[in-house]
Amino acid sequence: MRAHEAGVVHADGYGAAPQWLPYPTDVMELLPELWAQTVTRDAAGHLTVGGVAVTDLATEFGTAAYVLDEADFRARAGAFRDAFAEAFTPVSGGADVYYAGKAFLCTEVARWIADEGLGLDTCSLGEMTVARRGGMDPAKVGLHGNNKSDTELRYALEWGIGRIIIDSLEEIDRLIVIARELGVVARVMVRVTVGVEAHTHEFIATAHEDQKFGLSLAGGRAKEAIDAILAAPDALELLGLHSHIGSQIFDVSGFEISARRLIDLHTQVADEHGVQMPELDLGGGYGIAYTSEHDPLTPARLASGMAALVGAEFAARNATRPVPLDVPRVSIEPGRAIVGPAMFTLYEVGTVKDVEVDHNASRTYVSVDGGMSDNIRTALYGADYSCTLASRRSSAGPRLTRVVGKHCESGDIVVMDEYLPADLTRGDLIAVPGTGAYCRSMASQYNHVPRPPVIAVRDGRARVIVRRESVDDILALDVVEGEHP
Known part of the structure; x- marks a missing residue:
């Protein structure tokens, strides 16, 4: 991207897809090299792993969650x-x-x-x-x-x-x-x-x-x-x-x-x-x-x-x-x-917002119920990730999207650029592959957001191997003068 004296949003090509990201012929396609070996889609468009649909995982364990294919x-x-x-x-x-x-x-x-x-x-x-x-x-x-x-x-x-x-x-x-x-x-x-x-x-x-x-x-x-x-x-x-x-x-x-x-x-x-x-x-x-x-x-x-x-x-x-x-x-x-390809992170979409960058360009921001507290690598290294709609099938065309978190930080970005269906809406699930390495290891409690669980899936069975942190877990570390620690 070329620099511009008035700032990055005025540079030529701002808002455009990076050169390495091709325009998809099928926005629902899964690239096998990005995903764990048992990940697939069922007839309804649900992402499945180890024979379990992510919609069932979200219902049982909540989101955000790390999902590990054992x-x-x-x-x-x-x-x-x-x-x-x-x-x-x-x-x-x-x-x-x-x-x-x-x-x-x-x-x-x-x-x-x-x-x-x-x-x-x-x-x-x-x-x-x-x-x-x-x-x-x-x-x-x-x-x-x-x-x-x-x-x-x-x-x-x-x-x-x-x-x-x-x-x-x-x-x-x-x-x-x-x-x-x-x-x-x-x-x-x-x-x-x-x-x-x-x-x-x-x-x-x-x-x-x-x-x-x-x-x-x-x-x-x-x-x-x-x-x-x-x-x-x-x-x-x-x-x-x-x-x-x-x-x-x-x-x-x-x-x-x-x-x-x-x-x-x-x-x-x-x-x-x-x-x-x-x-x-x-x-x-x-x-x-x-x-x-x-x-x-x-x-x-x-x-x-x-x-x-x-x-x-x-x-x-x-x-x-x-x-x-x-x-x-x-x-x-x-x-x-x-471990990197063996895990993905499952999020629920909260808000979808189109932001006018200037008179020539806009960007779609999709906010999820996690962010830099469960994946700091995008903010820290400028790391690139992919993602997909995981909870249904969509026939809508592709829209270039930025997936962001819920934290009070403009750099709270999970996926910098990805094509997602244009009808993405609140309540949809999206999955980000390749999050096994350093995401949970470097996770934080920024904004006092509890860290997600790790759910292991194998042969149709899902189980918690690292439980979801709670607000009580966070408060348990606080020492208040006059109270028994």
Whole structure:
């Protein structure tokens, strides 16, 4: 969009659809790549998931609500598990998949992860506690974080967590003290800032030098951390190196550079210390389709591409070495790519308003009973979403629409641009796909609006796995002078 000195609403093309959004031939069509695997429409136009109509879900559980397709979640988790095991078996004896709990985590999801044989990546005491309550084997749980507290480190070691990803030199010193106090050896990896800028939003690119995560490769901090860990074998066991280059990534080119630099450091450590680290974590960040413009890689394509990269790098080095390097066991950390497409958010329409922008353009605003408190990503990242009329069939023509929330903020936008039927009205249900990752995790109580429930659906049965917050829940945190808290 071209800028205009009088403001954005006067710019050429304001009010027009973005280039990536095609005018639909059928405004009721569902694009399969945007939705969970069991989502379809029945003859009346009702959206259904797991054999249950969303109209029934709205009646039983209310709106707004997050709706999670359990079968889809498990299938995506299994697809990553199987694809990476198959691709890496001839390279490194297999691979491990750690679900990134920050995307979305609750006790029931932790149970699903354990059932499907995945590990779990956590980054707080709360996430570790949920993992434990969900029956996760601590040996298959990792702890991330750039500012882990002593309480979190102690809890992780007392529980017997499988790996702690070191993020600073200071953390090493504190972990040594705690491990010695407890009489245990902490299994650790070093998060390396490899200097790769993923082609993604500035706030979710995490491997360039000027940001808070990791230890710099170019600046020597990563090597310094490795030396410090190896100097304390009674307290720390060095498992390997870790890198995460960002999120919502659609190609493997960034991983290629990252893997090469990590393997260079792996080789240097082997040569200088005679230590072959047994693991190598290439992080996560794999993209999903939020709109028709996105074309994510399948787990099989990701796995085969990354296995080829790692295998080629070690083969090239071993061709000139008298003593070959063993290829470390690779692990990855998908979160969004598993839970993102498995969930959608169900809203009820409150108001429909046509706003005159200027004499040439107007915009239709559809307000729903949620908003930035249950999906902050549009306001925070400028993220694009799609949506559809979910509660009936419509023969009305498409109208370019903006879906907004109920909060006291002009940036309270859920879907920036989408074609919806022109007869959309109060009481209709609309569904926004791809909301499994970071929507419930980053949800707030802005304007004291209680957070929605999470409804899991499978084989014709729907159940609450995270209940709807109530106003009483919000008030329970208030402490009034003179009242017993």
